[in-house]
Amino acid sequence: MPEILASVLDGLLIGLVYGLAAIGLTLIFGVMDVVNLAHGAVIALGMFTVYLLYKAGIHPYIGLLPVAVIGFLFGVLIYLIAVKRILDGPPLMTLLATFAVSMIITGAGTAIWSTSPYNINFPVTTLNILGYTVTSARLIAAIAAVLVTVFLYIFLYRTTLGKAVRAVANNREAAELMGIPSQQILAVSFGIGTALAMLSGALIATLFPFTILSGGIYELKSFVASVLGGLGNPTGALFGGIILGLIEGSVAPFIEVSWTNVIEFVIFVLILLFFPTGLFGGRR
Amino acid sequence: MKRIWLLAMLFAAFAWAESGTITIGFTVSKTGKYNVESVNQLHGIELWQKWINDQGGIPVGGKKYKVALKYYDDESKSDRVQQLYSRLISQDKVDFLISPYSSGLTAKAAIISEQYGKVMVATGAASDSIFKLGYQNVYQIYTPASRYLTGTIDMIRAADANLKKLAIVYEDSKFAKAVATAAKGYAKEKGFEVVLFEGYPSGTTDFGPIINKIKASGAEALVGGGHYADGATFARQLYEQQAPLKLVALLVAPASDEFAELGDAAVGVVAPSQWEPLVKYKPTCGPTPAEFTEMYQKAYGKVPAYRAAGGFAAGLVLQRAMMDAGSIDPAKVRKALDAMDITIFFGRIKFSADPATHGLQLGHEMVQIQWQKKDGKLTKQIVWPLDAKTADLIYPAR
Numbered sequence: 001m002p003e004i005l006a007s008v009l010d011g012l013l014i015g016l017v018y019g020l021a022a023i024g025l026t027l028i029f030g031v032m033d034v035v036n037l038a039h040g041a042v043i044a045l046g047m048f049t050v051y052l053l054y055k056a057g058i059h060p061y062i063g064l065l066p067v068a069v070i071g072f073l074f075g076v077l078i079y080l081i082a083v084k085r086i087l088d089g090p091p092l093m094t095l096l097a098t099f100a101v102s103m104i105i106t107g108a109g110t111a112i113w114s115t116s117p118y119n120i121n122f123p124v125t126t127l128n129i130l131g132y133t134v135t136s137a138r139l140i141a142a143i144a145a146v147l148v149t150v151f152l153y154i155f156l157y158r159t160t161l162g163k164a165v166r167a168v169a170n171n172r173e174a175a176e177l178m179g180i181p182s183q184q185i186l187a188v189s190f191g192i193g194t195a196l197a198m199l200s201g202a203l204i205a206t207l208f209p210f211t212i213l214s215g216g217i218y219e220l221k222s223f224v225a226s227v228l229g230g231l232g233n234p235t236g237a238l239f240g241g242i243i244l245g246l247i248e249g250s251v252a253p254f255i256e257v258s259w260t261n262v263i264e265f266v267i268f269v270l271i272l273l274f275f276p277t278g279l280f281g282g283r284r
Numbered sequence: 285m286k287r288i289w290l291l292a293m294l295f296a297a298f299a300w301a302e303s304g305t306i307t308i309g310f311t312v313s314k315t316g317k318y319n320v321e322s323v324n325q326l327h328g329i330e331l332w333q334k335w336i337n338d339q340g341g342i343p344v345g346g347k348k349y350k351v352a353l354k355y356y357d358d359e360s361k362s363d364r365v366q367q368l369y370s371r372l373i374s375q376d377k378v379d380f381l382i383s384p385y386s387s388g389l390t391a392k393a394a395i396i397s398e399q400y401g402k403v404m405v406a407t408g409a410a411s412d413s414i415f416k417l418g419y420q421n422v423y424q425i426y427t428p429a430s431r432y433l434t435g436t437i438d439m440i441r442a443a444d445a446n447l448k449k450l451a452i453v454y455e456d457s458k459f460a461k462a463v464a465t466a467a468k469g470y471a472k473e474k475g476f477e478v479v480l481f482e483g484y485p486s487g488t489t490d491f492g493p494i495i496n497k498i499k500a501s502g503a504e505a506l507v508g509g510g511h512y513a514d515g516a517t518f519a520r521q522l523y524e525q526q527a528p529l530k531l532v533a534l535l536v537a538p539a540s541d542e543f544a545e546l547g548d549a550a551v552g553v554v555a556p557s558q559w560e561p562l563v564k565y566k567p568t569c570g571p572t573p574a575e576f577t578e579m580y581q582k583a584y585g586k587v588p589a590y591r592a593a594g595g596f597a598a599g600l601v602l603q604r605a606m607m608d609a610g611s612i613d614p615a616k617v618r619k620a621l622d623a624m625d626i627t628i629f630f631g632r633i634k635f636s637a638d639p640a641t642h643g644l645q646l647g648h649e650m651v652q653i654q655w656q657k658k659d660g661k662l663t664k665q666i667v668w669p670l671d672a673k674t675a676d677l678i679y680p681a682r
Contacts, residue, residue, distance in 0.1 A: 115315045121546075207490070257484050
């Protein structure tokens with residue numbers, strides 16, 4: 001029994017990080033109806049950014065701050081160059097544009113770093129919580145994911161800019177009529193979404209080795225978590241991530257780990273069968 | 285004057301006839317998950333090429349053939365391997381083949397070499413199954429998977445007669461699965477209870493769920509692993525999550541020098557190795573282990589890993605077969621390989637000539653290494669077999 005609890009605890013902690021990645025994806029979709037296919041590539045970029053900062057002597061946890069700033073600026077850049085002009089075109093256009101961004105990042109990354117695995121080797125301590133062994137890195141990654149989510153909520157619900165983001169997400173035309181500069185808000189939203197993706201990548205990089213292609217699997221998990229939680233709903237995405245992590249953790253003791261993905265997606269399909277708009281409903 | 289010209293021309297023609305070039309083709313995983321291992325192997329092959337060309341080439345039937353290499357990046361992908369080996373044979377017209385790194389990729393390359401009837405020396409591939417398909421052109425340098433962990437299990441038994449519970453956790457790859465399955469049977473024969481026998485997907489980065497299972501199974505020792513990236517991560521997380529194991533033996537990863545980067549997580553970890561620089565083989569052909577190590581260090585600035593040695597050995601075996609055959613005719617070279625029984629710096633090399641297991645390595649044996657800390661420095665020691673050891677096994681390792 002304690003072994004199962006250990007697996008569940010591991011799943012919960014990693015699920016929070018999945019959740020953070022999913023919030024980045026769902027925020028962009030919620031605000032501007034863009035399915036960001038560059039999400040995985042951006043996650044991988046977050047991994048490499050924190051790695052390079054670490055190589056430059058910055059502790060990975062302190063490195064999270066510059067990663068967030070770089071992520072935000074990079075997101076704004078992607079928006080201005082690749083998304084802005086085609087935002088009102090057919091949905092396929094933004095899909096292809098973000099896919100192109102993904103290919104550019106992955107291609108450049110492969111050329112620079114090859115596809116070999118990289119590792120952030122910083123000392124990790126082990127904690128004993130009620131008899132379960134948890135590494136400090138996992139615990140800190142989960143706490144960081146929660147903190148970032150809390151800040152995001154304070155931003156969205158307590159600041160004027162955050163309220164403007166929500167207004168644009170609700171009804172862009174009405175928001176514009178109220179004098180909200182929607183173009184700036186959209187750029188900010190894309191920036192935040194990208195920053196969240198890069199942050200989650202940076203946190204994952206403190207736990208596991210990674211390659212420039214590692215983003216793919218987390219992009220998939222983000223999609224699943226977002227859909228589980230209801231597309232466009234950031235809280236839902238966080239819980240979607242937690243559910244995903246819990247499924248991974250709790251099925252592992254009973255089946256061969258190679259089957260985890262199968263079970264995960266079967267449960268995903270089942271949930272959608274009964275909750276077509278996700279467990280927590282669509283946007284807000 | 286005319287006579288001198290004639291003489292010069294005659295001499296030039298003679299020199300032309302006296303030398304030729306043999307082109308050897310293969311693919312290298314310059315990118316992808318086999319990157320570290322495969323590039324090591326390439327370095328070994330390139331060192332052999334330089335070594336033999338510095339001696340004027342391979343002496344075959346009175347002529348000397350220079351060696352040229354032709355290779356492409358297979359990206360660690362099997363579909364690329366199939367395309368590229370076809371290309372090597374039909375477009376680049378190479379004379380002989382060396383395999384890519386890993387059993388999975390070699391299995392694909394073997395299909396092509398067999399289709400075209402090209403002799404291929406397989407290094408970096410320890411799977412048995414490739415050699416049970418009746419192929420007539422593929423020859424294995426490594427100790428096959430079925431004998432990969434048997435020495436490790438003997439060693440654990442010798443160190444602790446009371447140890448019962450063994451976990452076998454392996455990468456779901458052709459090679460690791462074959463090794464693990466053979467090890468399971470052998471462990472049972474030796475009186476172990478295999479409490480956990482499970483694969484993990486290639487590319488796994490989170491070993492948390494598996495480590496929890498290992499803890500739950502009550503295993504006292506663990507053998508398994510797969511290739512470099514997963515093995516290094518596995519070892520690191522086993523250490524971080526304080527799995528209570530008396531001994532951890534993993535395939536491939538700990539045998540690399542890069543494994544030392546794990547620091548304390550590397551201490552005590554055991555690995556079967558195809559070859560180590562300290563081995564004391566007395567070769568009947570080619571350089572001694574010490575000479576090879578020195579050459580490699582001079583060329584690449586570091587101690588060769590066994591995959592590099594395997595690369596050099598593949599070239600050396602091909603060279604020896606051509607010399608024995610006195611010809612570069614594929615049929616004659618094949619015959620020489622079938623009859624070969626030599627000791628080189630890499631160990632004994634003898635191939636199965638039995639049609640059912642043709643090309644399977646019969647002569648070569650594994651050594652066991654353990655990472656030990658001496659004066660605060662991590663070093664790789666040979667701990668098994670006992671007559672080859674450079675240090676005693678530290679047991680329990682943690």
